[in-house]
Amino acid sequence: GKLKIETLPDPFQLVEKELQPFSDSIKELVSTDQPILSMAAKHFFEKRHGKRFRPTIIQLMSKAVAACNPESMTKKDDGEEKSNIVMDDKWEYTGASKVDYMEGGVVTSKNHKGSEVWRKQAQLGQIVEMIHVASLIHDDVLDEADTRRGGEAVHKLYSNKVAVLAGDYLLARASVLLARLENTAVVQIMATALESLVAGEIMQLKASPEELLQMESYLRKSYYKTASLICYACRSTALLGGHAYGSTVATACEEFGFHMGLAFQIQDDILDFTAAADIMGKPTLADMNLGLSTAPILYAAQEFPHLQPLVKRRFKQKGDKQTALEALYKSKTAMDKARHLAQFHAQRAVDALLRLPQSEARDALLRLTYVVITRKK
Ligand code: FPP
Ligand code: MG
Numbered sequence: 001g002k003l004k005i006e007t008l009p010d011p012f013q014l015v016e017k018e019l020q021p022f023s024d025s026i027k028e029l030v031s032t033d034q035p036i037l038s039m040a041a042k043h044f045f046e047k048r049h050g051k052r053f054r055p056t057i058i059q060l061m062s063k064a065v066a067a068c069n070p071e072s073m074t075k076k077d078d079g080e081e082k083s084n085i086v087m088d089d090k091w092e093y094t095g096a097s098k099v100d101y102m103e104g105g106v107v108t109s110k111n112h113k114g115s116e117v118w119r120k121q122a123q124l125g126q127i128v129e130m131i132h133v134a135s136l137i138h139d140d141v142l143d144e145a146d147t148r149r150g151g152e153a154v155h156k157l158y159s160n161k162v163a164v165l166a167g168d169y170l171l172a173r174a175s176v177l178l179a180r181l182e183n184t185a186v187v188q189i190m191a192t193a194l195e196s197l198v199a200g201e202i203m204q205l206k207a208s209p210e211e212l213l214q215m216e217s218y219l220r221k222s223y224y225k226t227a228s229l230i231c232y233a234c235r236s237t238a239l240l241g242g243h244a245y246g247s248t249v250a251t252a253c254e255e256f257g258f259h260m261g262l263a264f265q266i267q268d269d270i271l272d273f274t275a276a277a278d279i280m281g282k283p284t285l286a287d288m289n290l291g292l293s294t295a296p297i298l299y300a301a302q303e304f305p306h307l308q309p310l311v312k313r314r315f316k317q318k319g320d321k322q323t324a325l326e327a328l329y330k331s332k333t334a335m336d337k338a339r340h341l342a343q344f345h346a347q348r349a350v351d352a353l354l355r356l357p358q359s360e361a362r363d364a365l366l367r368l369t370y371v372v373i374t375r376k377k
């Protein structure tokens with residue numbers, strides 16, 4: 001039967017208490033004897049802490065995997081060390097990675113809370129948020145965006161130089177904490193996630209005119225710059241929980257993160273057109289101003305071919321943005337198609353979750369998936 005969203009546990013409420021110590025310990029984790037760096041870094045973990053989607057997901061995921069039965073923990077004799085997430089041309093997740101590591105045993109719901117495993121998974125949540133914030137600080141320099149989370153961006157508060165160093169510093173701290181997890185597979189996976197973030201930004205920067213028009217390039221870039229972090233973090237959570245690399249549990253987690261991340265980014269791109277800057281806490285219509293076309297415009301350009309040259313030249317000529325916006329708002333289908341695309345990925349994320357056994361945390365993740373595609377900010 002159909003799930004009623006309101007009957008599922010509230011994801012944020014479920015982990016509220018556990019995320020509470022988060023702000024305190026993260027402040028401590030990012031403090032340095034360089035006041036300017038700690039100020040810039042702390043700034044983003046105190047009043048302006050954002051939605052905390054990622055640590056929430058990781059907390060819930062760690063509970064959800066603790067509810068899974070120990071399973072196929074045999075090692076595969078495969079030397080492949082790179083993740084090989086594969087996408088087919090519909091952008092469906094088609095494969096898991098091949099590396100196989102097992103460190104320790106599976107932790108179950110009974111002994112999860114307060115365990116060493118639980119502590120490490122919570123640490124992973126903090127690491128991921130630090131990486132996320134580092135990437136946002138750098139992103140606002142690259143995008144020349146003056147506001148973030150409803151206030152001034154770090155580079156506006158201080159300077160570009162401080163913003164670059166504050167981002168680097170957070171990243172360095174995150175790496176130290178990552179190493180402290182003492183799990184080489186997780187270090188490897190999360191390092192790959194960092195590589196993906198940068199790759200996504202480069203793809204966006206260097207896209208050829210043809211690529212700018214392709215939905216496939218847009219989705220690939222979105223995977224790298226957004227989905228990869230949560231995707232790899234979800235797999236790492238399962239690994240820290242004692243599940244084997246190639247286990248169905250770890251794969252379901254990764255697949256959930258993959259689609260959740262894409263749904264999140266597509267929704268973010270829709271909001272760039274439909275939401276107000278004051279609600280978003282950051283500039284809107286930013287993508288077009290950066291010369292980027294996201295799902296809504298790409299669908300509009302399919303309907304109105306006269307937009308295609310504008311997309312290819314990154315809206316560089318006078319009047320280009322206006323023309324494209326008018327076409328988008330005139331289109332009866334473009335925005336709906338973009339919403340359907342977000343829904344498609346949300347559904348795949350849900351399908352992946354449903355492969356995990358029922359638990360309160362799993363159900364809260366189902367609800368969170370729904371929140372992501374219906375969010376207004
Ligand atoms: C926000 O996208 C940006 C990202 C998701 C990734 C940014 C990554 C880098 C700058 C690479 C460097 C990485 C690290 C770890 C230092 P957006 O600009 O589309 O979203 P916005 O509307 O929130 O600005
Ligand atoms: Mg950007």
Ligand code: MG
Nearest residue numbers: 139140143145
């Ligand atoms: Mg940006």
